[in-house]
Amino acid sequence: MTRHTEPLTPELLEYLVAHGAPVDDVLGDLAEETARSYPDLTSMQIGPEQGTFMTLLAQVAGARDVVEVGTFTGYSSICLARGIPDDGTLLALDVSEEWTSVARRYWERAGVAHKIDLRLAPALETLRALLPGPAFDLAFIDADKTGYIGYWEELVPRMRPGGVLLVDNTLSHGRVVDPAQDSPDVQAIRDFNDHALADPRTHLVLLPIGDGLTMARRLP
Template identity: 65%
Template sequence: MSKISEGLSPELHEYLVAHGTPPDQLLRDLADETALRLPERFAMQIAPEQGTFLTLLTRLLGVRSAVEVGTFTGYSSICIARGLAPGGRLLCCDVSEEFTSVARRYWSMAGLDDRVELRLAPAVETLRSLPAEPTVDLSFIDADKTGYVDYWEELVPRTRQGGVILVDNVFSGGRVLQEEPEDEVVRAIQEFNEHALADPRVELVMLPIADGLTLARKL
């Protein structure tokens, strides 16, 4: 038995995906359309196993109030919205009409129009406009990496005790190990990871899912 997380070879990753609940046809169609329309941006979409994880975690927590920062074409928002408790709502924050027009169409096809609200504006502005009370059950941060600390600082106070904040791409393609990275995105992720780790308001674990996923629980 290993005491460290296993590095995934392509073959082991294929096995992992094959032994989890697969995405349904709608999610597969969305992934295919995103790859066709936005081939240079397709890497922004979360991995299928990550989507399944989001749905299961949302269901396990009985989430009624969720926030997503960075929606792209809608894959992760569908996964979260499908896991919401009855009457639950998901607020999506994004700035791209082009990308989210695809998301809107797939929300409608998935029958999720009544669960999802989209606000097209800088996410920090949207988050600051929310009530200050800690009512959010779950958040997923997956937008511009240089804004991660700001998003975190707006969401942690608004998260209820026991609520969860998920943060994507915390490995930055493995580049977080660089001592003096030239890339500002890598530096931003390094800064965020240290910032979150030092935050006494949460307990957290960094999971080796896709490009690294931090799961933090509000104390």
């Protein structure tokens, strides 16, 4: 029994990943291609332990209708799509044809392309164009950090009661607690964390998964 989360050494992280669901060839090849094609952007892709967690969470939550803000090369969307039933839908929002062209190839390989509705446009515009009212069981936000509060405000009213929101990078590589770090992205994460915590419509926890993963439940 312990009162705090154990820090993860590289060795402990390797052990943790090895003792979760194994990464298959599709996700492994996608991670390798992303690292090769976009070596400066690999931090935009979630890790295998987070992907497994999100698949399992979608299954446990019984999610059918999912929205993802920020798709990149498709790793997280594969994980989410695998967690919903065959007739479920994942609305994937991104602005890059280049990145999502990679995602499309791997969605086909993973056998989940038929579940995914990709919209290439600024995500805030797409969300605002959706019908008002509850529509989603699960949402994942992993896009431009300065847009997080806007995405949150559009998504919370569109979550079904009991629906789950996941928000990535909410520790900002530890910079949220460093007063010397004052970049727009870091301050945007601080502002979002305070905003979400104060939202009476949700109940949330910030988990030390990846670079910090906020999980919130939409209250009735």
